[in-house]
Amino acid sequence: MKNERGLLIVMSGPSGVGKGTVRKALFSQPDINLHYSVSVTTRKPREGEVEGVDYFFRTREQFEQMIRENKLLEWAEYVGNYYGTPIDYVEKTLAEGKDVFLEIEVQGAMKVRRAFPEALFIFLAPPSLTELEKRIMGRGTESKELIENRLRAAKEELEMMDEYDYVVENDEVELACERIKAIVIAEHCRRERVAERYKRMLGVE
Numbered sequence: 001m002k003n004e005r006g007l008l009i010v011m012s013g014p015s016g017v018g019k020g021t022v023r024k025a026l027f028s029q030p031d032i033n034l035h036y037s038v039s040v041t042t043r044k045p046r047e048g049e050v051e052g053v054d055y056f057f058r059t060r061e062q063f064e065q066m067i068r069e070n071k072l073l074e075w076a077e078y079v080g081n082y083y084g085t086p087i088d089y090v091e092k093t094l095a096e097g098k099d100v101f102l103e104i105e106v107q108g109a110m111k112v113r114r115a116f117p118e119a120l121f122i123f124l125a126p127p128s129l130t131e132l133e134k135r136i137m138g139r140g141t142e143s144k145e146l147i148e149n150r151l152r153a154a155k156e157e158l159e160m161m162d163e164y165d166y167v168v169e170n171d172e173v174e175l176a177c178e179r180i181k182a183i184v185i186a187e188h189c190r191r192e193r194v195a196e197r198y199k200r201m202l203g204v205e
């Protein structure tokens, strides 16, 4: 029998590894059937970021109220700002049998694992630390101090990759997308237990 609920996919990785780039490339593909959960943050919007598309941008007071009202599946503080996953969207979309994709940092991912042990956890890794530094600086969206804080956080995050089901290297964006798609397809095959369905049809247990 097909699983009725959708699959929850969680992707993490250090700042600057290319999570946003890979996620956007993945979602721009026509055959993709994933639903992105837009997070809430107290971080200021970067140039070009759109409310409700990239994030829901909120004040600290508004965010703290969402925590109190249990509106977040998980939340974490990352380099001085709050980030959290609205619970309603995730619950509703999974209940409709659709796959949900979260792009969140590692502390939040570990909280999701406690709430949804059946979720699929993917860690996006850089080809090297030098390349990671190059990418984070090349993006040019943060001051020198913020870049240093993010690099420090990145090293801590890299230590968590063993906690994930899969580590995907982001050497080339297209390749990283293909790997993620392959993992999701394989996970569906595993969960749908096609072999068990055939055994039932054939009357063998």
Ligand SMILES: Nc1nc2c(ncn2[C@@H]2O[C@H](COP(=O)(O)OP(=O)(O)O)[C@@H](O)[C@H]2O)c(=O)[nH]1
Binding pocket: 012, 013, 014, 015, 016, 019, 020, 039, 040, 043, 074, 075, 076, 078, 083, 084, 085, 086, 103, 104, 105, 106, 107, 108, 109
């Ligand atoms: N725990 C948690 N982390 C989040 C959420 N949304 C985004 N993040 C993570 O917060 C970190 C900082 O995000 P952001 O400021 O957009 O910077 P960037 O990912 O380095 O471009 C990243 O690791 C995101 O994956 C969320 O809802 N919950």
Ligand SMILES: Nc1ncnc2c1ncn2[C@@H]1O[C@H](COP(=O)(O)OP(=O)(O)O)[C@@H](O)[C@H]1O
Binding pocket: 013, 014, 015, 016, 017, 018, 019, 020, 021, 022, 135, 136, 138, 139, 170, 171, 172, 173
């Ligand atoms: N595979 C890749 N090869 C080279 N540069 C990349 C690759 N993936 C992402 N980048 C670049 O690295 C920088 C950080 O990417 P971004 O998606 O903002 O990372 P994150 O969301 O993980 O912080 C951007 O300038 C992006 O264009």
